[in-house]
Amino acid sequence: MLTTRVIPCLDVRDGRIVKGVRFQGLRDAGDPASRAAMYEQTGADEIVMLDVSATNEARATAARTVRAIRRVLSIPLTVGGGIASIEDAARLLDAGADKVSVNSAAVRDPSLITRLAERFGRQCAVLAIDAARTEARTAEAPTYTVLTRSGTRTEPLDALEWAVEGQSRGAGEILLTSFDRDGTGDGYDLDLLALIASAVEIPVIASGGARHAQHLADAVRAGADAVLAASIFHDGITTPDAIKRELADLGLRVRREEPSNDAAEEYVA
Amino acid sequence: MVSNPEPETPYTPDPGAARDVYIVRTGSANLASVAAALSRVGARPILTSDPADILLADRLVLPGVGSFGAAMSELTQRGLVSAIRERLAVGRSTLGICLGLQLLARRSEESPGIAGLGVIDGTVRRLESAPGLRVPQMGWNLTTPTHSCRTLTGGFAYFANSYALPEIPRGWRGSTFTHGQSNPVAAIEQGDGDRLVVATQFHPELSGRWGLDLIRRWVIGRPSIELPEHEGFDTVAEPIQHLATNAADSSGVARC
Numbered sequence: 170m171l172t173t174r175v176i177p178c179l180d181v182r183d184g185r186i187v188k189g190v191r192f193q194g195l196r197d198a199g200d201p202a203s204r205a206a207m208y209e210q211t212g213a214d215e216i217v218m219l220d221v222s223a224t225n226e227a228r229a230t231a232a233r234t235v236r237a238i239r240r241v242l243s244i245p246l247t248v249g250g251g252i253a254s255i256e257d258a259a260r261l262l263d264a265g266a267d268k269v270s271v272n273s274a275a276v277r278d279p280s281l282i283t284r285l286a287e288r289f290g291r292q293c294a295v296l297a298i299d300a301a302r303t304e305a306r307t308a309e310a311p312t313y314t315v316l317t318r319s320g321t322r323t324e325p326l327d328a329l330e331w332a333v334e335g336q337s338r339g340a341g342e343i344l345l346t347s348f349d350r351d352g353t354g355d356g357y358d359l360d361l362l363a364l365i366a367s368a369v370e371i372p373v374i375a376s377g378g379a380r381h382a383q384h385l386a387d388a389v390r391a392g393a394d395a396v397l398a399a400s401i402f403h404d405g406i407t408t409p410d411a412i413k414r415e416l417a418d419l420g421l422r423v424r425r426e427e428p429s430n431d432a433a434e435e436y437v438a
Numbered sequence: 439m440v441s442n443p444e445p446e447t448p449y450t451p452d453p454g455a456a457r458d459v460y461i462v463r464t465g466s467a468n469l470a471s472v473a474a475a476l477s478r479v480g481a482r483p484i485l486t487s488d489p490a491d492i493l494l495a496d497r498l499v500l501p502g503v504g505s506f507g508a509a510m511s512e513l514t515q516r517g518l519v520s521a522i523r524e525r526l527a528v529g530r531s532t533l534g535i536c537l538g539l540q541l542l543a544r545r546s547e548e549s550p551g552i553a554g555l556g557v558i559d560g561t562v563r564r565l566e567s568a569p570g571l572r573v574p575q576m577g578w579n580l581t582t583p584t585h586s587c588r589t590l591t592g593g594f595a596y597f598a599n600s601y602a603l604p605e606i607p608r609g610w611r612g613s614t615f616t617h618g619q620s621n622p623v624a625a626i627e628q629g630d631g632d633r634l635v636v637a638t639q640f641h642p643e644l645s646g647r648w649g650l651d652l653i654r655r656w657v658i659g660r661p662s663i664e665l666p667e668h669e670g671f672d673t674v675a676e677p678i679q680h681l682a683t684n685a686a687d688s689s690g691v692a693r694c
Contacts, residue, residue, distance in 0.1 A: 243644065371576075
């Protein structure tokens with residue numbers, strides 16, 4: 170049985186970690202490689218790095234940052250932000266990314282997902298979806314629309330339909346961010362998670378809104394396979410390991426720190 | 439806000455692992471993580487697609503991502519199939535990772551009609567699909583040795599796969615993981631010292647300190663004299679070619 174993955178997210182601009190609220194008001198939160206290494210040591214199961222640089226020139230630095238992270242990291246690294254072609258993806262994979270996530274460019278040209286999956290394998294192609302709750306709520310169940318360009322553009326695209334299409338086009342995983350909850354600490358959008366996670370067979374990573382372990386546990390119960398968070402780790406509120414201990418207490422399966430043979434047997438029992 | 443994060447505690451390179459380790463360069467595989475992991479344990483990673491290196495290297499990593507059929511066709515186009523088969527026939531130390539394990543099999547459900555390297559018997563099968571059971575399997579799963587192994591220990595390993603070998607082939611030691619109702623192969627190994635073939639379905643290079651320790655043990659190659667004798671476990675590996683013809687057919691029915 171897989172364990173619930175706890176994934177710190179590094180939003181990186183010009184080689185530094187930044188974090189904002191609803192994708193805006195970015196502030197500096199440290200050096201990516203040092204942070205990534207620290208998160209691995211404190212129990213992170215994986216790292217996601219999103220390049221939020223505004224320009225293509227700045228994006229050239231992303232590969233350097235990935236290289237610096239890879240040197241000190243021996244857990245999986247997903248890199249996203251501005252990937253619009255196989256060449257973009259190849260450059261980041263060569264630098265040390267294990268998976269790439271595509272967002273706006275995949276909305277513009279959905280064949281990008283297929284090409285990535287065919288070239289690098291399905292496990293390598295992550296579809297990042299930024300979803301916002303739609304205002305019009307005629308039915309009892311909420312619906313969601315897809316946002317691109319760091320949440321600045323609303324697409325005429327339903328998030329559920331896009332997730333299903335992404336899967337059929339070859340995505341191996343969905344990184345699902347609630348625009349409404351991003352950076353707020355109000356908890357993940359559980360309606361959104363339940364909606365998407367029940368509609369696809371591939372793993373879904375919950376993103377946007379985490380503050381407490383209970384939020385992460387709620388996301389898993391809503392169907393998420395992994396939980397991503399940024400602020401709570403960057404701000405030193407908690408560590409991945411502390412979160413995982415709490416998740417274990419709440420009845421979830423998590424990877425404990427450095428299990429020995431004995432610990433592993435204990436876990437099975 | 440923590441403005442000055444603690445400097446990392448690096449994995450301590452092992453002087454005993456300071457040796458050349460060749461990595462088979464295939465067009466589609468992402469090799470940076472494998473190379474980084476080898477460097478971290480103290481080895482010197484070298485990328486190669488030269489058949490002579492691949493045949494004769496003291497230590498060779500066979501990585502692999504993508505599909506079974508595409509990987510086999512790439513190895514064939516690059517003229518590497520016989521070199522890999524030959525080195526495995528004499529048991530030269532080799533580490534297959536993920537698809538690098540599956541390619542050792544005769545065939546895979548992923549690419550019907552395509553012959554694998556065929557150094558182990560059996561067919562790679564698609565992971566069981568069921569409600570609440572995601573495929574591909576992406577994440578950390580517990581691995582449990584079913585034999586007393588040189589390199590493999592129990593622990594959490596990082597997997598990213600839709601296919602797996604259903605059973606540990608005869609003549610190999612190994613470990614398994616649990617997926618739904620089945621217990622497919624997590625890793626297999628054969629031999630020891632400089633004749634230590636290890637193949638993992640998971641990614642040891644992405645499995646944290648536990649995975650680095652596994653890679654380090656494989657690079658160093660444990661002398662068999664250190665190993666205790668265990669009943670029901672072969673201390674002398676059978677030749678792989680012999681196995682390929684004599685091993686019982688893997689039925690694909692998962693044990694459990």
